Amino acid sequence: MLRHLPTHLDPEMQAVTDRAASAIRTHAEACETAQDVTPEAAAALRASGYTRLTLPRASRGLGASLEAYAAAQGELGEANAGLALVLAMHTHVVGAAFQGRTLPDPLLAALAQASVEGRLVNALASEPELGSPSRGGLPRTTATPDGDGWRVTGRKTWATGAHALNLALVTAATPGGQVLRLLVPMDAPGVGTESTWAGALALRSSGSHDVTFRGVRVPGDHAAPPSPAHPASSAWFWTAIAATYLGVGFAALEALIGYARERVPTALGQPIARLPRVQEHVGRMAADLHAARALLAGAARTWDAAPTADSVPALAAAKAHATNAAVGATDLALRTAGGAALTPALPLARLLRDARAGLTHPPSDEVGYASLGAALLGTGPEGPPRPGPRVP
Structure with a gap:
């Protein structure tokens, strides 16, 4: 079914992702109430093994590709964006540092040891x-x-x-x-x-x-020491952000589907899922979210095949597209559910607020889309036009 597509995670990666998602779901409500990561939640995130996901296998990690990372991080974002981002910050730092060799060996060794031991890192x-x-x-x-x-x-x-x-x-x-x-x-x-x-x-x-x-x-x-910027830093961070917020959009879709199946107004005498308007809104949400996920997966796959600066613009646009798809989906979910969406009985108000946070992460919409447009037009910041990359 369209709602549950293959994630391209091997069994070990899927296992740590499942443990991390379970830890997030278990502790999300307490952390939302505390407006902080509780000690119990932090311990559960560390124990999940997810900190090893993007560490190369040669360093005792799981060696996730960027495409696999996008799939895993999306599952965590669907569980709870705030706690998912705690793990996203660790894993994007590790993935970029090792792929781009952006840190000296002693620091890479320290990151590897922290990841294996389940200690959390952020930049x-x-x-x-x-x-x-x-x-x-x-x-x-x-x-x-x-x-x-x-x-x-x-x-x-x-x-x-x-x-x-x-x-x-x-x-x-x-x-x-x-x-x-x-x-x-x-x-x-x-x-x-x-x-x-x-x-x-x-x-x-x-x-x-x-x-x-x-x-x-x-x-x-x-x-x-100071070093030139490496495209891996942007690639891993933008993917982490795009995937997490796509998860928020999918969580809104699932919440609306569940509500529409159960809500039976007395005047209607049947679930609102039978209403053409509700069906249209659910279809629009699903189409937008899956299109954004396909763009992200394709851009990540292109990066995995050729991790160079030429592969970055599609990831920038994928981040912009994903975060806007999440905002659109959560907004439409609230419009469809009506007044019930404003109550704690449904998670939609929180999902709407969390989705909008995705817009604040770089790259901004104008930078994300313009970078892909400039690449396709062959008009970079300097020099004459040249052939641009194909969109994945």
Whole structure:
């Protein structure tokens, strides 16, 4: 049936995905209420084994391809977006770092050990003044030389899963204006977490609080020198975001289907699933979501075949398309369910709020679609037009 297509996950990958999804479903309500990742939820996420999903097999991971990762992460997003993003942040960092070799060997070894042991990692780059680093700019967080290491001081915002994290990959500027990435244990002296996420519009279970660093000592071998951007970083992050929010859209579809089958108004005398208008809306939602998932899967498959900069624009557009499909699906689900959608009896109000959060992640719609358009037109930022890639 169209609602349940093959996920292309091998049995071991499917097993850890199932365990992670089960952990998320078990703890989602408590985390939504706490507006944070509870200690019990964090322990369950670590124990699921999902942290090994994107780690190469040579490093004792499961070696998921980008296409397999998209399928797995979509299942987690359907369970609960906030907790799914905690695992998404870890797995996209690991997948990109190993495929692109974007970190020196000591840091890759530390990421591999953390993944095998189930310890959670996130890359912390956003700041109050800087906003998203995708727009450029120098971080206010500083790394000053301290013997053979560094001292890190500053503040990072939107730290998904802040209280659950074991390690943070922190961007910081040196006195000379270079940007380093430093792997910081979250229990190191000088690391603090400020609970700034309470009352957030969406993703309340993600616990995306601020993290502060006050003269935190980092050894020299846990710092990555400046390096050129690698397309793997964008490929894995955009896929993680697109898949997670597609899961939100599919959750809204499933919730609406269940409600439409059970809701029997006295004036109608039969389930509202019999109404042509409801059938049309469910069909529209399903078509939009499956089209977005097909675009994402095709773009990921193209990347797996040729992981180069030429394969990135389709992933950028897939992220934009997926997040908008999720927003459209959740909105249509609320319109179809009517007043019941506003009550806690249905999850649709939360799903609507969570879906809209997808629009805030880079790339923005204009960047995502324009990057694919420019690639197809052969008009990059410099040089004459050249033949563009085929859309997967």
